[in-house]
Amino acid sequence: MRIKTIIKGILQIAFFIFVSLIMNEITQLFHLKIPGSILGIILIFILLKTKILPLKWVDIGANWMLAELLLFFIPSAVGIIQYKTLLFQNGLQVITLVILSTGLVMACAGRVAVAIAKRRERKRAL
Amino acid sequence: MILAALCFILTIAIYYATKVVYRKYTRVYLTPLLITPLALVIIILLGHVPFHTYNAGSKWLSAMLQPATIAFAVPLYKHFDVLKKYAVEILFGVMSGAMMGMLSSALFAKCLHLNASLLDSMIPRSVTTPIAMNVSQLIGGIPTITAIVVILTGILGSIIGPLVIRWFRIDNEIARGVLFGTGAHGAGTSKAFELSAVSGTISSVSMILAALFTLCIAPLVF
Known part of the structure; x- marks a missing residue:
């Protein structure tokens, strides 16, 4: 990787951090129910779509952060150890619930999307 | 302070190590999101590191979650x-x-x-x-x-x-x-x-x- 790309990437990540801080301020100021990150997605999307923000100004930084997204979840996952009593008392139930319910959600969302896709394909073929 | 910094470095090191293993074997249960926290929990418990010490170093990683979400x-x-x-x-x-x-x-x-x-x-x-x-x-x-x-x-x-x-x-x-x-x-x-x-x-x-x-x-x- 060239030095220039690395500097660009770091600056772009700094830009995303800056946007997220500003968005948090806005949600707090106006007591919005929507979190700053979702507002940020909408804002950056609109800026890109209207060509006010060129794609090459954010592309490298966004790719880097999305590639390492799981890393940012890890400290919160380790944080589960703070809730030992909950895990010992209800842990098995909670895990069972999460597995069964998540399986249902995924099967339902996936099958509905497949069914609609098939239906639309058939309509297009007619 | 040093311990917190060490936890931060350890988190990143274990994450990349599990990522390499996952890429090689791609089994669902080898996902870095399962193996990395599991390994860290074991290390923290064995080393008697309080969670807030661990988190003092690693909260910077959690803080990146929001800018990363905006990157979507x-x-x-x-x-x-x-x-x-x-x-x-x-x-x-x-x-x-x-x-x-x-x-x-x-x-x-x-x-x-x-x-x-x-x-x-x-x-x-x-x-x-x-x-x-x-x-x-x-x-x-x-x-x-x-x-x-x-x-x-x-x-x-x-x-x-x-x-x-x-x-x-x-x-x-x-x-x-x-x-x-x-x-x-x-x-x-x-x-x-x-x-x-x-x-x-x-x-x-x-x-x-x-x-x-x-x-x-x-x-x-x-």
């Missing part, structure tokens, strides 16, 4: 034509999945005899942490418990997702994206990007839609 705007923009084309599939898939998430969580919580506030904490668990915590508060749950269950959903969801795809023969990359984004928020989306760029993008949209849908519907229903 970039693939959203790049694949916007795909999104427009499959808007109906995404919308209906997400709405039915999100509804199923809330109802089945409440139902299973009842069957498993969880108490009322624990039950309410389970309802928004499918969606991204900030919104899930917000919804939890609105309907009488405990936001911190919701945050833990959201993380559990992310970890377990990225393991269950590939199985659901196989068992229910979901051979369409649009549907695969919808399923990951609706069922396992950001962690699922990261998994969907492993399948294809299109699945990943559809998953990021689904994640956002599921969150907004849950935010609007949950306070009305529960």
Whole structure:
């Protein structure tokens, strides 16, 4: 990787951090129910779509952060150890619930999307 | 201070090591989101490191979650034509999945005899942490418990997702994206990007839609 790309990437990540801080301020100021990150997605999307923000100004930084997204979840996952009593008392139930319910959600969302896709394909073929 | 810095470095080192192993063997249970926290928990417990010491160093990683979530705007923009084309599939898939998430969580919580506030904490668990915590508060749950269950959903969801795809023969990359984004928020989306760029993008949209849908519907229903 060239030095220039690395500097660009770091600056772009700094830009995303800056946007997220500003968005948090806005949600707090106006007591919005929507979190700053979702507002940020909408804002950056609109800026890109209207060509006010060129794609090459954010592309490298966004790719880097999305590639390492799981890393940012890890400290919160380790944080589960703070809730030992909950895990010992209800842990098995909670895990069972999460597995069964998540399986249902995924099967339902996936099958509905497949069914609609098939239906639309058939309509297009007619 | 030194210990906190050490925990920070250790987190990153273990993450990259498990990532290399995962890339080589690609078994679902080897996902870095399961193995890395597990290894860290064992090390912390054996070393008698208090969690707040661990977190003093590693909270910087959690802080990156928000800017990284905003970065989803970039693939959203790049694949916007795909999104427009499959808007109906995404919308209906997400709405039915999100509804199923809330109802089945409440139902299973009842069957498993969880108490009322624990039950309410389970309802928004499918969606991204900030919104899930917000919804939890609105309907009488405990936001911190919701945050833990959201993380559990992310970890377990990225393991269950590939199985659901196989068992229910979901051979369409649009549907695969919808399923990951609706069922396992950001962690699922990261998994969907492993399948294809299109699945990943559809998953990021689904994640956002599921969150907004849950935010609007949950306070009305529960």
